[in-house]
Amino acid sequence: MCSVLWFQLLSLIKLYLLGFKVLVVQLLNGPVRLPELPRQDGKVVIVTGGTKGIGYEVVRHMVSLGAHVIIGGRNEQEGIGAVRRIREQCREAKVEFRKLDLASLESVRLFAQRFKKQDLPLDVLINNAGVMLVPGGRTDDGFEPHFGINYLGHFLLTWLLLDKLKNSGNCGSNARVVNVSSSAHSLGEIWLNDLNSCQCYSAHAAYCQSKLAQVLFSSHLHLEMQRGGFPVSSCAVDPGMVDTGLYSHLWTPLRLAQSVIARLFFRSPAEGAATVLSAALSPATDGGGYWANGHKQRTPPVTLDPKLQLSLWEVSLQLLGL
Template identity: 75%
Template structure:
């Protein structure tokens, strides 16, 4: 009983203390302003969760620069509305919506199949969609929702698109995988024997674990790509505390506080998208300049577990096994 209470209470305390610290640093440092990025004519990008929030702002900006952008999202009505809004704003925008439910491995495979049938290159993949603090539940394939949507869904999506990303990259114009993580990874712990949080469920611990898993995946993928000489890089980004719908599952007392504080102190979705766009578009991050963990426009150090090559490899192998990949 005591272990169960500790397993649920400690992640809550750690996450909210971290949140206060991050918000203070964010207020003191101010927002990062994205410098002018080069045109992206001829390039193709996929953004998961691109119908609203940070993802929408990333899609909107890349479309302005001439990229052909595919929004992958679960809500078709919301996705088509986002496409319409962007095209009304920019008549020359090349934006489309394709249904993608990261809680369904079948939906992910169908999304990739539809994309590949278009015979398009793929220069940028932004793994942006996510859930936070959702009640205990399982995805269509039986995974805990945070690890299933935030991590395993994006793992499979990236895996299935790797060949296209590699083929689309070339020296001086690397393809890029950008995974939107969170400072929450700093208080996360990976339970390789219990990724599905079956023993004790804490939405706070599950969320932090999924964000740490994203970072480990991003780092391991980048190292493997560089070691094998592929023209493709992988990095992770922390957009900061941003006023989006991600916080909708906060408990009632906290949600009231959040509503009052977020509009005043949190970053706007456009500000949150700035570092994501830097990682996806900046010429300074070509080749060896890519990779790493980025926040507020700068590369940042992460916690020691993220540098553990054995943990990276073990998580990768466990993920491959869970997803039934070769």
């Protein structure tokens, strides 16, 4: 029991110290400036978790550039509301909502099937939805929530839509997969024999593991597409400390303090969306990589380990029955 409590406390302290460091760097760097982006007329974009926060701002900006955007989200009322608000700002907006619950693999498969029936191309897939510090539990398919929602659900969605991406990209303009990760990946550890965190659970450690898994997946997917000669690039993005609802599961006293600090010092959702949009639309990200504060950044050596990337890829395929 003592060792479990120590592990949980250590994971908590490390993540909060990292958060403080990221916030200081963020304040010193200032806001990310969104470069002038080209029109996206005729392009089709899917954004998971696009009903609020960073995802909503990404959708709103994509639509303003002329893209046809499909929002994937689990809350239908929020989705209908997001579409209505965007159409009030732009009557000609091409935006729609489709039910997508990343905690249910059946829901992910159904979403992909319905999209394919629309017979549309897919130029950009933005895996933005996520959870943080949720209480211990299981998804509909028995996976630890952070691993199941942040990583595995998006892995399956990307896999099912990969042919669409391959067919939509071309030599002059790659199709894109953008995985919204976090600096927390640098604290993550991948236990291939215990991805569900059964042996010793910490919500903080589980969150970090899911974000590391995203970065490993993003790098390996990009490599696979290069090896196959497919016009698809994959990158991971860190939007920074952003004032969104992601922090709702903090311990209540910390949540109250965080809400005050966030209003004063965190980035706004629109500012957080800037790096995501740049990664999705800038030619610079054709080479993949990890992007934060508007620039490509180095990641810890573990994220570049080809054996670990491949092992996680193969285990994920097995877990999903692919």
